[in-house]
Amino acid sequence: MSPSARPRTIVIGGGIAGLASAALLARDGHEVTLLEAHDTLGGRAGFWEADGFRFETGPSWYLMPEVFEHFYRLLGTSAAEQLDLTLLDPGYRVFFESDPDPVDVRAERAANISLFESLEPGAGAQLDRYLTSAKETYDMAVDRFLYTSFESFRPLLVRDVLTRMGRLARLLLQPLDRFAAGYFRDPRIRQILGYPAVFLGSSPDRAPSMYHLMSHLDMNDGVLYPQGGFTRLIESIVDLARAEGVTIETGARVQAIRSGRAPARRGGKAAVEGVTYTNAAGAVVQLDADNVVSAADLHHTETQLVEPGKQTYPEQWWQKRTSGPGAVLVLLGVSGELPALAHHTLFFTADWADNFDRIFGKTTSVPNPASFYACLPSATDPGVAPAGSSNMFLLIPVPADTGIGHGGINGAGSATVEGIADAAIGQLAEWAGIPDLAERILVRRTIGPADFADDLNSWKGGALGPAHTLRQSAFFRGANVSSHIEGLFYAGGSTIPGIGLPMCLISAEILLKRMRSDVSTGPLPEPMPARPRSPQPR
Template structure:
């Protein structure tokens, strides 16, 4: 198993429980991958995912290992779920933890929008249930799942949802630009923009506007710790500081190559060859295919990637702030008025850094006293930018590349102005930034992207990369750059799809949970 992020740990745990002898190799000294953690002067920051959505996916995964989410995590429901500041409006909007309150909110902002939201969320929930039952847990190895009565009955509608962009779909329900932004922003979770994301993904609104948002006390590193513990309990050997340098293969005449294991550099710099019947790479798929797989055996060579679209890059800003910040919630979003221009700069033919930028702020200290000194605030900013490692590295206390630090400075200034915190910059006592070059260097991320390949039509479902090599027998993939896609829940599902693929299980839905 290559990679100790959530997909690698989850895959290792499931395969070990199935009876496989599993060794997991992680290049870094710590586990978690994108879901990392950084600590300084009593402040603790999650360096990656910070939204706990699709709770049933987490619970289902844990049940496959004989436990459940309640036993593994201490989850808190956020209410309000998040706050939105708009460039065009001095008054922020708070999104509640329940559907009825959000319906009333939409109605107050735009008469008639409450009933429209009800219709929208009915559609989102129905689409979500179909996706879970028929698509998300599928390897797409067999197309027979599309011949089911449930799919055939919805075929016309599903086709329209795939072909119509999300922003145009939303425009059919509400007119107020603020409401359109609230319904459209989940496209960013998918590494895309509302005008490039298929309307099928309006199902995401079911997750935050109806299901609500949760938070695991202790931060998202507790999820990594719990899954790593379960993997070890199943017998998985986890080796850190082990950078895989090649996937080893053997070729036969008139047959596909077969994998024989991997070579890696250990913590002393020595080359180690590890034999294996199967290799699962949960590393970035581009890195795996263009760097680790031998030339001539690559399913996804460089020319394949030239036709693909990366999700956005990002500047991450971790700030330890003296005192409390009552103007912010656990999750706060900042939206510029001209979204088209904002997203155009990130995904357009001539990318550039947006200014002002739409960005996201997370302040877990309002929910979790353990992540900051008593009375102080832990503040994490994520500023979407083009996926471009040449923009530079981040650093501690302003020591990053000038471009990255300037982006961070503008975001701090913008937050200070929009949220009404004029002395914010003066109260910062801890600061660290991360840029696209860091994602490329530490995570081998394609183009320095923060998330993975964008969920456009050509990069969703069976159009996304397969989880099995077409040229090397015994080589499989899992994680955010393969099916089903980006995000912690998707990575857990990816691990389950891997298990099904290795067992030649072509069923479309989740595996049965043990009693």
């Protein structure tokens, strides 16, 4: 390829990370083709429709709004132009096994300080201190750790990091649950502050207390919801990618990432050549490229698409890593309204430690009763259910174990998956005081860990990706570039910076920075200048 030619880049995977990566790279002058195995785009942020109900099968919390805003502004637009965002108040409701009265976490800091004071004398002032620490930690993470590829550590050797090294070490080495216990005695408060670890694919006793920054997101910033759901979010990024000139091909299942022979010199890398994939018509296609970006599951990419001997993360590397939890999803169309539930509702068992040990311990089993999450988008978005009905889905964390089985429609899933669903429905009905819930179900579908493995190539059938433990956070997490194949890069929740929609958008940006050899630690300037897209001679 001549120096003046546009680099040809293939992106594997049409989830949010792949779409965002494709859009940013195209704006930066790459000729981008995105290959998605399924007929629809969105990856984990998928959807399913039945009998007038539209269910989302993936992410449901809109947190870190400034990350979404920054991504849109890079592409010359804004969240306000792309989305209709609603602030949820309460941000979420919590039911406790040991307490008949639910707790509503509010949209504003002052209201949450008053709430905590009502739960434990003196806890209001302590929450004020806790949230101040959370914001300071979050700001430092954004400035120094989230938007870097860790290609070089030199930019981290700056005053604001060096003067905080002692505190950073404590936040990395002390678990989140012990950190919260240093502020509060009430077990309900500790559970509220510890549960965000689950968003990171971990547990409060395994996630570093660095992640108390998560409480800044819901208790300072508040929780938002995009009307039309996260399907609308994906649609907006698809539109932006296409506007930047990205070619998107669905029904294109990649079989292999092709690369040449490594040079004989010691430490030499092979060069990426492109991919081999099967298209929607069943034909085998070889597509050449200068770069390949896999936004698919990193375990699948490395162990199935990259040939042995060129794998940066072979199977033996994964054997020493910890998966985030699996999940059973239960999609329910229900007649009538469910006023006992908020848009987001959490159900916490009293034996918190046992619940997480069953999911993450050496010997795993399905918790019963389980701590789980219920989402009621019809409380905010009338378009997701027929008039007079409710749209609800449950997410029950379970071990990352494909042996738990597949889900199905109207009870057709594995006995284990359907049993988990029945238990959660019964538990919700009892705790929230909806005794006739089961009788009111009009539509039911379950999704199990085996579905995550089959549909998303998810490692061990996990619902999220590698857990955010100390050994799997920041520069200890999988890097976004191959060590053995020049021109092979990664994006998405299984690489840096980690799990969640905002992290996936950031992963697209630090991918671009890696390809530019940009070792800066902060977000890129807004907007990105659009480079010429007209083809040039090769």
